Amino acid sequence: MIHRAGSGHPGGALSLVEILAELYARRMRFDPEHPDWPDRDRLILSKGHGVPALYAALAWYGYFPKEELLTLRRTDGRLEGHPDRCRVPGIEASTGSLGQGLSIGIGHALSGRLDQRTYRTFVILGDGEIQEGQVWEAALFASAHRLDNLTAFIDCNGFQLDDAVEKILSIEPVAEKWESFGWAVREIDGHSLGEIEEAIRWADGVRGKPSVIVARTVKGKGVSFMEGNNDFHGRAPTDEEFEHAMKELGAHPEREAFL
Amino acid sequence: MTPEEKTNWTEREGRLERFPIGRATRDAYGEVLAALGADHPEIVVLDGDLAKSTKSAVFAERFPDRFFNAGIAEANMAGIASGLAACGKIPFISSFASFLICKTFDQLRLGVSYSKLPVKLVGSHGGITLGPDGVSQMSIEDIALAASLPGMTVVVPADEVSTGALVPQVYAHPGAVFLRTGRNKVPRIYDPGDTDFQLGKGRVLRKGGDVALVACGIMVAEAIYAAQVLEAEGVSCTVVDMHTVKPIDEELLVLVARECGAVVTAEEHQIYGGLGAIVSSVLGRNHPVPLEHVALRDTFAKSGEPEELKKLYGLTWREIVIAVERVLGRKRRELSEE
Numbered sequence: 001m002i003h004r005a006g007s008g009h010p011g012g013a014l015s016l017v018e019i020l021a022e023l024y025a026r027r028m029r030f031d032p033e034h035p036d037w038p039d040r041d042r043l044i045l046s047k048g049h050g051v052p053a054l055y056a057a058l059a060w061y062g063y064f065p066k067e068e069l070l071t072l073r074r075t076d077g078r079l080e081g082h083p084d085r086c087r088v089p090g091i092e093a094s095t096g097s098l099g100q101g102l103s104i105g106i107g108h109a110l111s112g113r114l115d116q117r118t119y120r121t122f123v124i125l126g127d128g129e130i131q132e133g134q135v136w137e138a139a140l141f142a143s144a145h146r147l148d149n150l151t152a153f154i155d156c157n158g159f160q161l162d163d164a165v166e167k168i169l170s171i172e173p174v175a176e177k178w179e180s181f182g183w184a185v186r187e188i189d190g191h192s193l194g195e196i197e198e199a200i201r202w203a204d205g206v207r208g209k210p211s212v213i214v215a216r217t218v219k220g221k222g223v224s225f226m227e228g229n230n231d232f233h234g235r236a237p238t239d240e241e242f243e244h245a246m247k248e249l250g251a252h253p254e255r256e257a258f259l
Numbered sequence: 260m261t262p263e264e265k266t267n268w269t270e271r272e273g274r275l276e277r278f279p280i281g282r283a284t285r286d287a288y289g290e291v292l293a294a295l296g297a298d299h300p301e302i303v304v305l306d307g308d309l310a311k312s313t314k315s316a317v318f319a320e321r322f323p324d325r326f327f328n329a330g331i332a333e334a335n336m337a338g339i340a341s342g343l344a345a346c347g348k349i350p351f352i353s354s355f356a357s358f359l360i361c362k363t364f365d366q367l368r369l370g371v372s373y374s375k376l377p378v379k380l381v382g383s384h385g386g387i388t389l390g391p392d393g394v395s396q397m398s399i400e401d402i403a404l405a406a407s408l409p410g411m412t413v414v415v416p417a418d419e420v421s422t423g424a425l426v427p428q429v430y431a432h433p434g435a436v437f438l439r440t441g442r443n444k445v446p447r448i449y450d451p452g453d454t455d456f457q458l459g460k461g462r463v464l465r466k467g468g469d470v471a472l473v474a475c476g477i478m479v480a481e482a483i484y485a486a487q488v489l490e491a492e493g494v495s496c497t498v499v500d501m502h503t504v505k506p507i508d509e510e511l512l513v514l515v516a517r518e519c520g521a522v523v524t525a526e527e528h529q530i531y532g533g534l535g536a537i538v539s540s541v542l543g544r545n546h547p548v549p550l551e552h553v554a555l556r557d558t559f560a561k562s563g564e565p566e567e568l569k570k571l572y573g574l575t576w577r578e579i580v581i582a583v584e585r586v587l588g589r590k591r592r593e594l595s596e597e
């Protein structure tokens with residue numbers, strides 16, 4: 001997708017693949033035929049630049065044809081470079097300016113409570129993203145209002161755009177910060193499906209406070225030369241790199257149909 | 260068929276004498292800022308985790324002690340700049356133009372504009388031609404927002420040469436300045452070494468008698484292309500590079516409006532609140548003439564390649580030519596009514 005588009009953010013998309021896979025495959029209730037079903041669980045990708053991973057999940061479950069994935073970022077397509085809730089079914093929030101998704105998630109969670117609906121709202125944030133002040137304003141609000149139907153994931157891949165998070169503006173100790181803001185916190189390996197599944201089950205059981213899952217991840221996970229190489233934060237692989245990457249990932253059976 | 264559809268655009272395109280492609284304006288900014296840093300120890304630079312993109316990284320490399328990456332926290336960065344400026348520093352803060360202005364607006368309003376502090380805001384990836392990243396990263400409101408702040412100077416240069424010449428003036432200007440730069444390599448309009456640019460003064464690139472084209476940023480090259488096409492068809496155009504959108508060069512505007520009797524503005528920005536709106540205000544108060552705007556018509560753009568987007572959203576010489584035909588029609592009608 002990103003290779004075909006010629007631009008995009010492979011690193012931050014690859015670090016959240018398992019989280020999305022676990023959520024869509026095993027946890028979330030949704031109906032691609034009725035994307036506005038009021039009782040659906042919500043997934044808000046606050047780190048909007050990771051959207052290719054989300055598009056893949058949405059296409060897989062039939063929100064739109066898989067072939068459309070190859071129109072990413074093109075004028076003749078609707079798969080925008082960052083999420084657009086008005087164009088693509090299954091996209092809950094238009095994001096891409098970092099720091100805004102958790103607040104929107106609170107709106108969904110609050111609305112669910114007011115309407116006595118049982119859906120859960122999941123929000124995925126980047127570790128660089130949580131440097132935004134709005135995230136902490138949202139963190140205060142969610143715990144003050146005991147939003148236990150809200151779960152945040154922090155994709156802690158250690159890097160942001162210019163450099164390592166630790167070098168630019170450290171967010172550590174991140175678990176303690178959320179805890180002191182009144183959230184229930186769990187720290188996991190964000191690439192272990194088992195740990196993700198277990199953490200989601202844990203979050204479903206938390207009462208009286210919002211929950212956050214600090215997912216330790218690897219930026220560019222799954223492609224050796226992208227892992228931990230922040231050069232791939234915001235650039236597409238070349239033809240050669242693409243071939244390599246697809247080999248390493250074990251090319252998808254439907255890949256031929258795509259190409 | 261409308262007259263527009265009958266026009267042979269290919270033939271017209273063949274008449275263009277295109278400028279050579281130069282560097283991106285953000286590259287010129289990065290280089291000149293780093294050079295200024297050597298002579299001016301009071302320059303302090305901050306960036307919002309986009310230093311590689313805005314090119315403040317060039318300064319960071321040479322003067323690591325005077326560079327701070329504020330992280331993805333633009334409002335905080337603007338507040339810090341306000342404090343630094345209050346202590347006699349000249350802060351240059353950068354991010355994408357959208358985040359730089361939108362995410363910090365209240366801090367800019369109170370801590371910079373109202374506080375009369377010389378903070379220099381440099382927003383890269385201005386307009387829609389950053390392309391495939393799409394709307395969240397684009398800025399089509401930044402000129403309007405920045406211009407609405409009392410005392411804020413707004414600069415939108417067209418190429419690397421004018422950017423390079425204007426950055427030292429942005430530094431030396433006693434007040435706050437917003438400088439919009441672009442992501443892409445753009446046509447180099449001016450000869451390297453040309454320094455004939457003055458903050459607050461438009462530059463006349465072509466003199467004609469029928470219509471004045473007033474443009475900023477990437478639309479200056481398009482305005483010249485439009486003038487080339489029109490010239491061959493017997494319409495002579497004045498072209499003004501209005502790199503300083505605010506305070507706008509009122510004297511020059513009134514002069515060209517008087518000489519030509521019709522004006523077309525062109526900008527890579529939302530139609531409301533930008534260059535066109537400012538020109539309209541000045542001419543409406545001083546010397547009303549038929550006026551047309553080439554700009555985004557109250558719409559966001561979308562993801563796509565820069566050149567495609569320019570076509571899709573009407574930001575090329577073609578739309579300027581069409582606007583000129585329209586404005587000349589109005590001018591003729593008004594003259595015949597008199």
Ligand SMILES: Cc1ncc(C[n+]2csc(CCOP(=O)(O)OP(=O)(O)O)c2C)c(N)n1
Binds near residue numbers: 362
């Ligand atoms: C408000 C805002 N500022 C800056 C950017 C530019 N930007 C895009 S991605 C990124 C780094 C994000 O880092 P992180 O949240 O850690 O995401 P990941 O590492 O998962 O890619 C930045 C600064 C943006 N999109 N929004």
Ligand SMILES: [Mg+2]
Binds near residue numbers: 126128155156157158
């Ligand atoms: Mg990260």
